[in-house]
Amino acid sequence: MLIVQKFGGSSVADAAKIRRVAGIVADAFSEDHKLVVVLSAQGDTTDELIEKANEINPAPSRREMDALLTVGEQISVALMAMELERMRLPVVSLTGWQIGLRTDARHGAARIRSIDGERLRKELDQGKIVLVCGFQGIDKYGDQTTLGRGGSDTTAVAIAAALGADQCQIYTDVEGVFTADPRKVPEAKKLSAITYDEMLELASLGSQVLHNRSVELAKRYGVDLEVRSSYARKPGTKVKEVLQPMERMLISGVAKDADAARVTVFGVPDAPGLAFRVFNALSRAGINVDVILQSGGVDGESDISFTLREADAPRARELLERQREAIGFREVAVDANVAKVSVVGAGLMDSPGMAVRMFEALAGCGINIQMISSSEIKLSVVIARDRADEAVRAIHAKFFPA
């Protein structure tokens, strides 16, 4: 099998951790797999480099920042190669430009355009373990770029897609994807498998396991992902298009997104297009709106509530205030003390009983539901932020009774 493995920065933070990862790589290699191993920069390297830069210039160009930051992964792969050499295994380390990972020129948040698999295939054909710098690529000007958050996961998935790998294993410091955050809900169960769509919903809800871009890419190219632990040697969670009946659980997870604020626009006149103007102003400013609730009109007026990222709330309020006369609403209120709690599951909409269970759980703890939204595979409620952990535990207990 051809397997792409990816290890994050904390997994290669020092010599001892590099040794541990090398052990995992060596085991897979001894099972006759062909291996491409994608690494992130060691632990704090990126932060240290940014600090060095800021000492000199608090606002350097993104181009030079990328030129600086790409050294982080270069250090990781070279050191890992040396450890595998010590174990007398055939190995070679390659940078983003060496594997021809082409991106657009958006420094700091570049998008992968293509991967020239030639060098990768040549080294694999020679029987080598190929170590690759994650997070980085090269643009059409021949300059180095970085992919932004979750970049190394994306690199791994893109390589798996380009080479038609049998599997892409993302090693993290958790054992897989759980039905809830195991730090908050000790009864949370590890999922043996989850669909791309469910994973996307969970990722966007603040479950930090995989970045959305990598899951989207995996979905587009049908790359079989597996999230595994760098520490425990056991199966993790597979992420794929369709699950086997055995793999399916009632729901895939209960997740909390605490990075939310609720904005309410009171007294919007019931005239066509006015609600549109509210959201248009925000959209043009690059502010994403999530859950939306429009109250029924009373006296020719209605109230519009929506959630957004907490950091966007002050700017949203300001933008709306400026439009107050034009739109004709009465006032804007911001409640920064909310959170979104969601149940995610591919079969959610097929079983109406699911929603009832969720509401029962919340009612049982006396938690007030401020807003509700639903999609094919997700049911979300907006509640007071300081009750969110309690809500997650109660909902989880309802779906997975002890």
Added chain:
Amino acid sequence: MLIVQKFGGSSVADAAKIRRVAGIVADAFSEDHKLVVVLSAQGDTTDELIEKANEINPAPSRREMDALLTVGEQISVALMAMELERMRLPVVSLTGWQIGLRTDARHGAARIRSIDGERLRKELDQGKIVLVCGFQGIDKYGDQTTLGRGGSDTTAVAIAAALGADQCQIYTDVEGVFTADPRKVPEAKKLSAITYDEMLELASLGSQVLHNRSVELAKRYGVDLEVRSSYARKPGTKVKEVLQPMERMLISGVAKDADAARVTVFGVPDAPGLAFRVFNALSRAGINVDVILQSGGVDGESDISFTLREADAPRARELLERQREAIGFREVAVDANVAKVSVVGAGLMDSPGMAVRMFEALAGCGINIQMISSSEIKLSVVIARDRADEAVRAIHAKFFPA
């Protein structure tokens, strides 16, 4: 003018030093010069990277060591670019592979094959200050290489040659080339100019200012070099093919090479080819021999003395002992306590008085001359090492009376 400037690792060791160098660069840029600036890795970066590597593997492959070490200069040029950006100057940083600096595949000690000037010219044409990573290149396999000792000087000279630059300025922590080591001989004078050949002799004699490879390259391509101080803003020493009469001093310098040992082979039979066998054995073992003295034959025997690097002496003794019966000599003695002191000057052989002056100086302090050798532009004596500094001062005083 198109000028290539090179700054070493100690000149860019921290933010304050980067700022100072940026000032030098900015001044040259404000005089309407086109600039390529070659930088080494910051201060201890290379040592730190080697330490990280050795913690993992005391004998990593040179290929991976090069992959690791090239990050050092990448950090330097990116940080310097950020400082110049802060000063609102147009700048771009480039790596060895980005400027197409092709080398052979001898990792750790690669030789430059060619430089593709395209990217360099494009950036210069756009009016940018171009910062380039010294010490590094790319081989025909697309792998990064390092040039070994003096590599950044060589990079600068090679770029100057490839672009037909008007001048190549090597900035160091000394003000130029002196007639003797100024730390040992306070009366030493800075030379305003010196020929390539003289510089080569001085460099090989342990004057640390410029590495031989860079001077050889400058000579081959007729690149005008100038050694300047990163600290004092004043003219340094020019290195070129022919000096103007005004630039010429009686001699260019008095230098000491303390890394020497003297080996004497006693009682070599006066038969043809036996002396050859002595040196052949050493040569095949990769041991370079410097000054050679063969005493006249007495009783059908002669003694052969030669100097070599001190570290090679034990191995030379062992090799010779093994050949003792075959060659038929009596014994080998090693004196590790010697040094070579030399006077360098292009006109040396034209004025026999020079040698006399040197011997007078030594006789004046009662220093015994063990061996003598001479070339077109150099006159060397081997003496006791603990008198070498005294000899340098005495000789210098003879040529440059106060």
